[in-house]
Amino acid sequence: MASTMQISWVKSTIPVALRRSVHCQCQPLWLPQRIGFVAPVPVPIANCVRRFSNESVAALRVSCCKGTESDEVEGGSGGFAETAESYTCVMKFGGSSVANAKRMREVANLILSFPEERPIIVLSAMGKTTNMLLLAGEKAVSCGVTNADSIDELNIIKDLHLRTLEELGVDKNVIEKHLEELQQLLKGIAMMKELTQRTQDYLVSFGECMSTRIFAAYLNTLGVKARQYDAFEMGFITTDDFTNADILEATYPAVAKRLHSDWVSDPAIPIVTGFLGKARKSCAVTTLGRGGSDLTATTIGKALGLPEIQVWKDVDGVLTCDPNICPQATPVPYLTFDEAAELAYFGAQVLHPQSMRPAREGDIPVRVKNSYNPKAPGTLIAKTRDMSKVLLTSIVLKRNVTMLDIVSTRMLGQFGFLAKVFSIFEDLGISVDVVATSEVSISLTLDPSKLWSRELIQQELDYVVEELEKIAVVNLLKTRSIISLIGNVQRSSLILEKAFHVLRTLGVTVQMISQGASKVNISLVVNDSEAEQCVRALHKAFFESELSELENECVPGNGSVSALS
Ligand SMILES: Nc1ncnc2c1ncn2[C@@H]1O[C@H](COP(=O)(O)OP(=O)(O)O)[C@@H](O)[C@H]1O
Numbered sequence: 297m298a299s300t301m302q303i304s305w306v307k308s309t310i311p312v313a314l315r316r317s318v319h320c321q322c323q324p325l326w327l328p329q330r331i332g333f334v335a336p337v338p339v340p341i342a343n344c345v346r347r348f349s350n351e352s353v354a355a356l357r358v359s360c361c362k363g364t365e366s367d368e369v370e371g372g373s374g375g376f377a378e379t380a381e382s383y384t385c386v387m388k389f390g391g392s393s394v395a396n397a398k399r400m401r402e403v404a405n406l407i408l409s410f411p412e413e414r415p416i417i418v419l420s421a422m423g424k425t426t427n428m429l430l431l432a433g434e435k436a437v438s439c440g441v442t443n444a445d446s447i448d449e450l451n452i453i454k455d456l457h458l459r460t461l462e463e464l465g466v467d468k469n470v471i472e473k474h475l476e477e478l479q480q481l482l483k484g485i486a487m488m489k490e491l492t493q494r495t496q497d498y499l500v501s502f503g504e505c506m507s508t509r510i511f512a513a514y515l516n517t518l519g520v521k522a523r524q525y526d527a528f529e530m531g532f533i534t535t536d537d538f539t540n541a542d543i544l545e546a547t548y549p550a551v552a553k554r555l556h557s558d559w560v561s562d563p564a565i566p567i568v569t570g571f572l573g574k575a576r577k578s579c580a581v582t583t584l585g586r587g588g589s590d591l592t593a594t595t596i597g598k599a600l601g602l603p604e605i606q607v608w609k610d611v612d613g614v615l616t617c618d619p620n621i622c623p624q625a626t627p628v629p630y631l632t633f634d635e636a637a638e639l640a641y642f643g644a645q646v647l648h649p650q651s652m653r654p655a656r657e658g659d660i661p662v663r664v665k666n667s668y669n670p671k672a673p674g675t676l677i678a679k680t681r682d683m684s685k686v687l688l689t690s691i692v693l694k695r696n697v698t699m700l701d702i703v704s705t706r707m708l709g710q711f712g713f714l715a716k717v718f719s720i721f722e723d724l725g726i727s728v729d730v731v732a733t734s735e736v737s738i739s740l741t742l743d744p745s746k747l748w749s750r751e752l753i754q755q756e757l758d759y760v761v762e763e764l765e766k767i768a769v770v771n772l773l774k775t776r777s778i779i780s781l782i783g784n785v786q787r788s789s790l791i792l793e794k795a796f797h798v799l800r801t802l803g804v805t806v807q808m809i810s811q812g813a814s815k816v817n818i819s820l821v822v823n824d825s826e827a828e829q830c831v832r833a834l835h836k837a838f839f840e841s842e843l844s845e846l847e848n849e850c851v852p853g854n855g856s857v858s859a860l861s
């Protein structure tokens with residue numbers, strides 16, 4: 297029997313992934329721009345303070361009184377409706393947005409320039425603090441107890457935070473205890489000569505704990521009432537998967553209840569630590585994976601059923617490509633949750649891979665904005681958008697991927713073969729990104745990235761190969777890249793025609809191709825060494841020529857490849 301190539305798609309761990317099939321409904325839905333949001337008028341701080349503290353907070357008191365004051369907020373997002381009357385949006389500011397005192401002032405100014413909003417603020421650690429804490433931890437393991445105090449990164453972190461306090465006119469005692477404890481912790485690590493993932497999470501939590509304390513205290517000095525929250529003390533309950541914990545359902549009612557009751561008893565702007573949670577079993581501090589503050593923001597948005605979630609970055613929204621690879625990348629004005637989720641999962645650093653889930657579940661639009669350029673319209677992510685004029689939305693590159701070619705020795709039939717292959721990965725809890733199968737062979741990619749999932753160590757890979765070799769001939773190929781073409785896969789013929797023309801011109805061989813069931817993603821696997829060049833050429837062909845603009849406009853005839861769907 298001829299072996300027909302079927303193209304399929306799997307992500308995350310296999311059992312979950314096999315169940316997943318997301319369909320984009322492609323109905324046009326144009327959400328109205330929120331008044332005053334697109335081009336906020338900069339308001340002098342003094343002015344803002346008066347407007348915020350008198351009008352908005354008073355208005356809030358009224359709206360809270362109108363709502364029920366009952367503490368019974370459990371039972372799905374509908375049950376939190378009374379809270380939605382008090383807060384109007386959640387605004388997340390990433391590390392680059394709060395990198396120093398000047399940036400904190402600008403962010404405060406920005407928040408206060410929307411007096412009609414009653415926001416919940418989520419902050420990341422200042423600048424590169426998380427990276428430096430991780431480095432300090434690594435150094436502490438081998439530097440010896442007596443040298444732990446003089447680890448460079450510790451002193452850089454101390455200097456940055458103390459300087460920020462001073463420049464903002466905030467009392468040192470706001471974070472004094474945290475700085476002392478951080479120093480003690482590094483000594484402890486040095487003494488133990490060991491840094492477990494649990495301790496690592498506790499270590500990096502100092503970044504968000506300090507940035508939020510400084511910012512809340514600063515708002516208070518301006519006369520704007522703000523209240524700091526550590527996420528792990530306010531109801532963020534997670535799995536015990538340190539460094540990459542999942543948020544559990546119990547989080548939603550707990551967070552809503554806490555924010556609601558605090559607002560009712562004493563209204564203040566909540567300043568919440570992004571990225572952190574509390575492990576359900578061990579009760580230790582967890583982190584949600586790098587960039588996890590986006591997920592904190594969307595979780596709060598869903599918990600409170602808010603009308604909007606805003607994530608403020610250092611770029612003008614989600615771009616057509618990583619600007620570090622293609623400086624010509626331009627902002628994408630609209631995205632669906634599916635597109636944004638694929639984009640994030642397949643490596644676009646701009647959004648946390650899991651962050652779209654709560655927004656999609658709560659059907660809450662997410663705006664990606666630039667805190668350095670608030671007038672830029674940014675990107676609006678919602679459930680649906682008009683895809684009829686869209687060809688490609690964005691190109692994403694995921695590097696350092698391991699690929700496996702597995703060819704059956706025909707000891708098993710097709711069904712048994714696929715089942716056996718996937719059960720091996722399931723048993724080992726290993727994530728698979730992209731899959732292409734035929735009757736007797738299967739190609740798939742594994743994600744060894746430390747950033748978003750657990751590290752696949754060589755020993756584990758060896759074990760996988762050993763197990764698979766019992767039923768197949770296995771070829772393990774390292775240093776591969778996945779180029780994901782996110783867009784309107786209903787027009788896949790045109791996308792593939794253009795993409796393959798570009799790649800053929802470059803003389804690049806595509807080693808695997810796969811289309812997602814979500815209908816928004818075509819993935820191509822190439823060698824790492826060729827990947828950036830391919831992405832730049834693809835970007836040029838799809839986004840930088842007049843023809844590409846026309847193609848992005850034209851309404852397709854029958855542009856899809858049905859065998860792929
Ligand atoms: N497709 C993309 N669109 C926008 N930014 C991207 C994209 N791919 C990668 N990036 C990078 O993501 C960065 C923003 O994400 P991140 O650093 O997490 O922001 P923050 O720390 O402010 O939350 C940008 O500075 C940019 O370099």
Ligand SMILES: N[C@@H](CC(=O)OP(=O)(O)O)C(=O)O
Nearest residue numbers: 390391420426586587588589
């Ligand atoms: N500070 C954490 C969490 C985070 O979300 O950061 P950022 O918003 O700066 O990407 C990190 O660096 O991963």
